[in-house]
Amino acid sequence: MKTPGHQRVKTARRRTAASTRWLERQLNDPYVQKAQAEGYRSRAAFKLIELDERFSLLKNARRIIDLGIAPGGWSQVARKKAPQAKIVGIDLLEAAPIEGVTIFQNDFTDPEAQKKLIEALGGAADLVLSDMAANTIGHAQTDHLRTMALVEEAAVFASETLREGGSFVAKVLAGGADKDLVALLKRLFGQVKHAKPPASRRESSEWYVIAQNFRGEAYQG
Numbered sequence: 001m002k003t004p005g006h007q008r009v010k011t012a013r014r015r016t017a018a019s020t021r022w023l024e025r026q027l028n029d030p031y032v033q034k035a036q037a038e039g040y041r042s043r044a045a046f047k048l049i050e051l052d053e054r055f056s057l058l059k060n061a062r063r064i065i066d067l068g069i070a071p072g073g074w075s076q077v078a079r080k081k082a083p084q085a086k087i088v089g090i091d092l093l094e095a096a097p098i099e100g101v102t103i104f105q106n107d108f109t110d111p112e113a114q115k116k117l118i119e120a121l122g123g124a125a126d127l128v129l130s131d132m133a134a135n136t137i138g139h140a141q142t143d144h145l146r147t148m149a150l151v152e153e154a155a156v157f158a159s160e161t162l163r164e165g166g167s168f169v170a171k172v173l174a175g176g177a178d179k180d181l182v183a184l185l186k187r188l189f190g191q192v193k194h195a196k197p198p199a200s201r202r203e204s205s206e207w208y209v210i211a212q213n214f215r216g217e218a219y220q221g
């Protein structure tokens with residue numbers, strides 16, 4: 001059922017049914033409207049705001065890494081809530097500059113790119129964020145496995161980068177391999193919780209893992 005004020009989008013000759021549906025969803029999504037009103041580049045910003053309200057991630061962070069930074073919503077939130085922090089981010093895609101944030105356009109899985117992130121941060125991280133998802137091909141199990149491989153690499157990187165007591169937050173796609181990730185994180189962190197922030201679309205299989213109180217020992221395989 002359509003709610004009052006719901007905007008319909010007519011199909012146009014050069015638009016596919018899927019892109020018409022996407023446009024209609026964007027136009028009627030309160031988080032998209034809120035992001036525009038508050039100057040955030042993505043509706044994803046509200047996921048971090050909600051996670052931060054629940055898990056108090058940003059307040060005392062001095063060094064933050066943002067994996068999958070583009071278009072930049074999460075780093076905008078981090079700048080606002082932790083103005084004192086040094087923030088370094090990376091994405092395959094270009095992200096427009098954000099004042100006070102160092103941005104690399106590289107593949108995170110490239111070891112050279114990981115070295116650049118660590119050098120630019122200039123010390124152990126308090127918080128490693130990952131909102132990365134691999135490009136989807138439409139086959140749910142393959143998409144799940146590819147994203148989970150990326151998240152596992154982010155978790156290992158976090159264990160090499162965080163200070164003892166630090167935190168790691170990552171987007172996860174539900175499916176068999178998320179159990180392995182949680183088991184890995186429990187070895188590395190004192191607390192591992194999961195959350196589906198209200199801004200995360202109900203129909204999406206994504207959820208977020210929040211690993212806190214890093215034990216201080218890098219993953220050894």
Ligand SMILES: C[S@@+](CC[C@H](N)C(=O)[O-])C[C@H]1O[C@@H](n2cnc3c(N)ncnc32)[C@H](O)[C@@H]1O
Binds near residue numbers: 042
């Ligand atoms: C959902 S978006 C991030 C949105 C962001 N948190 C925000 O608030 O604006 C996920 C990003 O992960 C990036 N990504 C996926 N694989 C990556 C990789 N191997 N290296 C770097 N970035 C990657 C994508 O290019 C995409 O921009």
